[in-house]
Amino acid sequence: xxxxxxxxxxxxxxxxxxxxxxxxxxxxxxxxxxxxxxxxxxxxxxxxxxxxxxxxxxxxxxxxxxxxxxxxxxxxxxxxxxxxxxxxxxxxxxxxxxxxxxxxxxxxxxxxxxxxxxxxxxxxxxxxxxxxxxxxxxxxxxxxxxxxxxxxxxxxxxxxxxxxxxxxxxxxxxxxxxxxxxxxxxxxxxxxxxxxxxxxxxxxxxxxxxxxxxxxxxxxxxxxxxxxxxxxxxxxxxxxxxxxxxxxxxxxxxxxxxxxxxxxxxxxxxxxxxxxxxxxxxxxxxxxxxxxxxxxxxxxxxxxxxxxxxxx
Amino acid sequence: xxxxxxxxxxxxxxxxxxxxxxxxxxxxxxxxxxxxxxxxxxxxxxxxxxxxxxxxxxxxxxxxxxxxxxxxxxxxxxxxxxxxxxxxxxxxxxxxxxxxxxxxxxxxxxxxxxxxxxxxxxxxxxxxxxxxxxxxxxxxxxxxxxxxxxxxxxxxxxxxxxxxxxxxxxxxxxxxxxxxxxxxxxxxxxxxxxxxxxxxxxxxxxxxxxxxxxxxxxxxxxxxxxxxxxxxxxxxxxxxxxxxxxxxxxxxxxxxxxxxxxxxxxxxxxxxxxxxxxxxxxxxxxxxxxxxxxxxxxxxxxxxxxxxxxxxxxxxxxxxxxxxxxxxxxxxxxxxxxxxxxxxxxxxxxxxxxxxxxxxxxxxxxxxxxxxxxxxxxx
Numbered sequence: 196x197x198x199x200x201x202x203x204x205x206x207x208x209x210x211x212x213x214x215x216x217x218x219x220x221x222x223x224x225x226x227x228x229x230x231x232x233x234x235x236x237x238x239x240x241x242x243x244x245x246x247x248x249x250x251x252x253x254x255x256x257x258x259x260x261x262x263x264x265x266x267x268x269x270x271x272x273x274x275x276x277x278x279x280x281x282x283x284x285x286x287x288x289x290x291x292x293x294x295x296x297x298x299x300x301x302x303x304x305x306x307x308x309x310x311x312x313x314x315x316x317x318x319x320x321x322x323x324x325x326x327x328x329x330x331x332x333x334x335x336x337x338x339x340x341x342x343x344x345x346x347x348x349x350x351x352x353x354x355x356x357x358x359x360x361x362x363x364x365x366x367x368x369x370x371x372x373x374x375x376x377x378x379x380x381x382x383x384x385x386x387x388x389x390x391x392x393x394x395x396x397x398x399x400x401x402x403x404x405x406x407x408x409x410x411x412x413x414x415x416x417x418x419x420x421x422x423x424x425x426x427x428x429x430x431x432x433x434x435x436x437x438x439x440x441x442x443x444x445x446x447x448x449x450x451x452x453x454x455x456x457x458x459x460x461x462x463x464x465x466x467x468x469x470x471x472x473x474x475x476x477x478x479x480x481x482x483x484x485x486x487x488x489x490x491x492x493x494x495x496x497x498x499x500x501x502x503x504x505x506x507x
Numbered sequence: 508x509x510x511x512x513x514x515x516x517x518x519x520x521x522x523x524x525x526x527x528x529x530x531x532x533x534x535x536x537x538x539x540x541x542x543x544x545x546x547x548x549x550x551x552x553x554x555x556x557x558x559x560x561x562x563x564x565x566x567x568x569x570x571x572x573x574x575x576x577x578x579x580x581x582x583x584x585x586x587x588x589x590x591x592x593x594x595x596x597x598x599x600x601x602x603x604x605x606x607x608x609x610x611x612x613x614x615x616x617x618x619x620x621x622x623x624x625x626x627x628x629x630x631x632x633x634x635x636x637x638x639x640x641x642x643x644x645x646x647x648x649x650x651x652x653x654x655x656x657x658x659x660x661x662x663x664x665x666x667x668x669x670x671x672x673x674x675x676x677x678x679x680x681x682x683x684x685x686x687x688x689x690x691x692x693x694x695x696x697x698x699x700x701x702x703x704x705x706x707x708x709x710x711x712x713x714x715x716x717x718x719x720x721x722x723x724x725x726x727x728x729x730x731x732x733x734x735x736x737x738x739x740x741x742x743x744x745x746x747x748x749x750x751x752x753x754x755x756x757x758x759x760x761x762x763x764x765x766x767x768x769x770x771x772x773x774x775x776x777x778x779x780x781x782x783x784x785x786x787x788x789x790x791x792x793x794x795x796x797x798x799x800x801x802x803x804x805x806x807x808x809x810x811x812x813x814x815x816x817x818x819x820x821x822x823x824x825x826x827x828x829x830x831x832x833x834x835x836x837x838x839x840x841x842x843x844x845x846x847x848x849x850x851x852x853x854x855x856x857x858x859x860x861x862x863x864x865x866x867x868x869x870x871x872x873x874x875x876x877x878x879x880x881x882x883x884x885x886x
Contacts, residue, residue: 208885245723247712249882264881271725281716285518286511294511298724342720 196223197259198350198381199244204253206239206405213239214250214405221383221398226376228396229385230492236405237385238278241352244383245275257350271299274348278355280339282327289314289323292341299346313345316371333364340368344375351375353384357391369395389492401496408499413492420498421448421462422490428457429483430475437478444470455483508731512738515705522701527746530695531753534688538758541684553587554633557598557610567613569648570641572656576663577637609634618642632819640666640826685848686841688758690815693840695750696776697806702739703784704802706878708795709735713883714788715795722881732878736781743777760848768847768856775863776840782870783836789877806837813837839863 199221206214214236221227229237242248244255246264255262257269282291292310300306314320317337327335336356344351353372357365372395376382386392392399393413400410409416423446433452441459442450444467449460461467468487475482497503516522558574560567571592578590593601598610602623608630612619618638622631641648644662651658708715710731712722721731751769755762762769784802791801813835814821821838824831832838843863846856 246882247719247722249884267725267727270723273723275720275723277716277719279716281720283511283515283717285515290511290514294508295720295724297508297511298721298726 197221198223198257199227199383200254200256201240201244202254204240204243204250204255206236206243206248206250212405214243214253217253217402217405217407219400219407219410221381223381224376224379225397226372226382226384226395228392228399229383229402230387230389230392230396230399230496231385231402232387235402237402238354239405240402241354241383241385245273245352271346272349274343274346274351276340276343276351276353276356278358280327280335282335282338282342284327287324287326288319288330288338288341291327291338292345295342296345309345309347313341316344316374317341318367333360333367336360336364336368340371344380348380350381351383353382355386356384357386357388365391389496393492399492401492401499403496403500409495416492416495417490420490420495422460422494422498423463424461424466424468425488425490425494426457426459426461426468426471427484427486427488428459428471428475429455429485430457431455431481433457433480437474437480441471441474444474447471508726509734509738512709512735513742515709516702516738516742519705522698522705522742526695526698526701526743527749529698530691530750533691533694534750534753534758537684537687537691541687553589554608554630555589555591555606556634556637557591557593557601557607559595559598559610559612560592561595561612561614564615565649566615566645569645569652570611570613570618572652572659573641573648573663573666574637576659577667580663580667611638632822635819636822637666639823643826685760686814686818686845688754688760689841689844689848690810690813690837692747692750692754692844693776693813693837694810694815696743696747696773696840697780697783697810697837699739699743699777699780700784700787700802700806701799702743703781703786703874704788704795704799705784706732706735706739706781706874707785707788707798710878711789711880713885714798728879728881729875732875736874739781740777743781744773747773747777762848765847768860769844772843772847772860772863775860775867776843778867778871779836779863782867782874785874785877786870809835809837813841 197220199219201217201219204214204217204219205212217236217240219240229240231237239248243250243253244257244262246255246262246266257266258272260266260269262269283294286294289310292313293306296306296310296313300309314323317340319334319337319341322330322334327338330338340353340356356372357368360368369391372382372384382395384392384395396413398410398412399416400407401416402408409419411419438450438452438457441447441457446461446463447459447467448462449458451458457471459467459471466487468485472482472485493503556574558571560571574588574590578588580588591607595610595612598607598612599621601607602610602621605623607623609620609622611634612621618641620634620638622634640662648659648662651662708718710718710721710728712719722728751762751773754760783806787802787805788798791798793801811817812820812824812831815837821832821841824838839859840863843856843859846859
């Protein structure tokens with residue numbers, strides 16, 4: 196089932212086109228990653244889907260119905276974890292979660308149960324009476340998440356939830372998102388951290404300049420590009436003749452040698468790392484560390500746009 | 508939900524400090540200061556003025572004409588002025604003996620004001636107002652005296668009206684220090700702009716992230732706006748009630764006998780202030796803190812030009828740019844409360860209150876329309 200369907204969405208800020216005929220489909224039960232550099236239109240797309248931002252053209256459907264600002268029945272099924280920590284400094288952790296849960300759940304008993312579960316879920320049991328300013332950055336982020344998911348939404352938007360978070364808290368947040376998916380929620384996750392999307396996303400769309408430039412599963416996207424393997428070998432005494440011979444091997448399409456480091460990239464076909472090592476041994480050259488890397492989503496972005504994802 | 512809005516207001520230390528504690532501290536300071544100043548002065552007592560004409564030029568001659576005109580004016584219900592012409596020695600000793608309230612030494616191009624050691628605030632203001640009016644209007648006075656001497660009466664009449672304004676027209680028990688307490692009360696009410704900004708930051712998604720959550724929720728936006736406004740209003744009224752109790756029981760100003768009309772004025776001015784915060788908050792751009800700073804600047808300016816620090820400032824503004832006094836919220840509030848506490852002219856008071864109530868309702872309507880918005884062009 197399609198949970199979100201966006202068709203030809205256009206959003207302009209005066210002369211600036213923020214979204215240019217954006218098409219998206221998010222299916223039930225998946226973690227859908229929206230990957231793109233800062234300013235690529237990720238947050239704008241989410242805010243348009245949520246009817247928070249007006250848009251110039253296009254159609255947006257959520258759970259099969261047209262999304263409007265007054266579609267309260269749809270809003271009841273949606274949870275949002277915004278990019279910035281959006282809580283009230285005057286309320287305690289528990290009060291904040293209860294306040295935001297209370298925007299959806301009116302029954303006190305049900306709400307109490309949901310709030311307790313949300314506190315358990317993000318691991319803030321020891322901090323329920325703390326005001327946000329007393330919490331560390333990571334704990335604040337967890338509170339931010341609890342406020343967005345306490346009412347048990349079926350569709351949850353996470354807008355860069357791990358910005359400025361320590362690795363431990365980041366892992367906890369990512370684990371939590373996977374758990375929410377396992378509990379049946381559909382997740383839309385925006386980030387410019389490739390490794391997070393690589394780990395979490397069932398499917399993703401790469402955005403650049405307000406357009407979806409590629410969409411599919413991470414594996415499908417990686418297969419789209421020329422690069423199949425990136426090999427780095429520490430080796431001394433390599434001659435130009437040796438380099439030319441490596442370049443001539445099967446699917447190798449790029450070789451460089453600098454300061455005793457050989458870098459080779461191969462395209463589709465069989466892995467060539469064993470062939471290169473055999474060649475270097477035959478030439479009786481001293482071999483140090485050897486690394487072989489599979490293509491990343493950054494390689495996908497680089498190949499499609501000609502720039503690094505984090506250059507922006 | 509209302510419970511949480513109330514908690515947010517009550518736990519906001521900035522609001523408590525500036526809205527509740529600061530006005531009480533300021534009133535206490537005034538009380539301490541004024542208790543050392545002679546309180547025997549009644550602002551409507553006839554002012555006895557000595558004039559020393561140091562020379563016989565046009566400057567002195569015209570001043571004498573103005574003073575004569577002023578002393579001739581019908582002072583019924585207003586301030587009476589009694590002028591004597593003498594030399595400086597006698598003027599000085601008369602001032603020491605209490606025969607004169609103050610005296611002027613009029614030179615060829617300037618006027619020096621001499622006040623007694625224990626002059627009251629109103630007397631000081633009256634003395635300066637007469638001298639300043641003469642100095643600032645010298646060219647007009649000269650022209651009048653040359654072309655149509657009868658017109659000098661219009662100038663002195665206008666001056667007389669301003670003196671009445673200073674001395675509180677038709678007041679039987681005027682307290683010259685009341686102005687300071689009223690201004691401080693008004694300042695406390697105007698500081699409720701911060702509560703308006705709080706409402707804005709609670710429900711406008713383009714102002715604060717927490718408001719974005721509210722906007723995206725399945726709760727009715729109107730209900731949230733009403734709850735939030737109500738919480739701010741209740742807390743503000745409670746805070747002002749504390750100020751009024753302080754004025755009644757500590758300062759000694761009679762609030763209780765006019766409680767009904769004061770309550771009406773308090774509600775109207777408080778609604779106005781909260782809505783002012785909402786509208787200014789929307790007008791200024793930036794994050795919540797930046798909007799708060801800019802709005803605070805506006806409110807401080809409004810309070811300053813209403814005479815909180817310099818009591819004679821509204822008089823000067825009345826003279827040179829009266830429109831400012833008509834539109835400055837702090838001046839309007841001051842006049843309303845001053846009239847309630849001091850004056851008998853119920854007609855003016857009712858008109859002022861009516862205008863304020865209409866303005867508050869208009870601002871409240873505009874605020875609710877602004878706050879109910881759910882979709883934005885940009886965030």
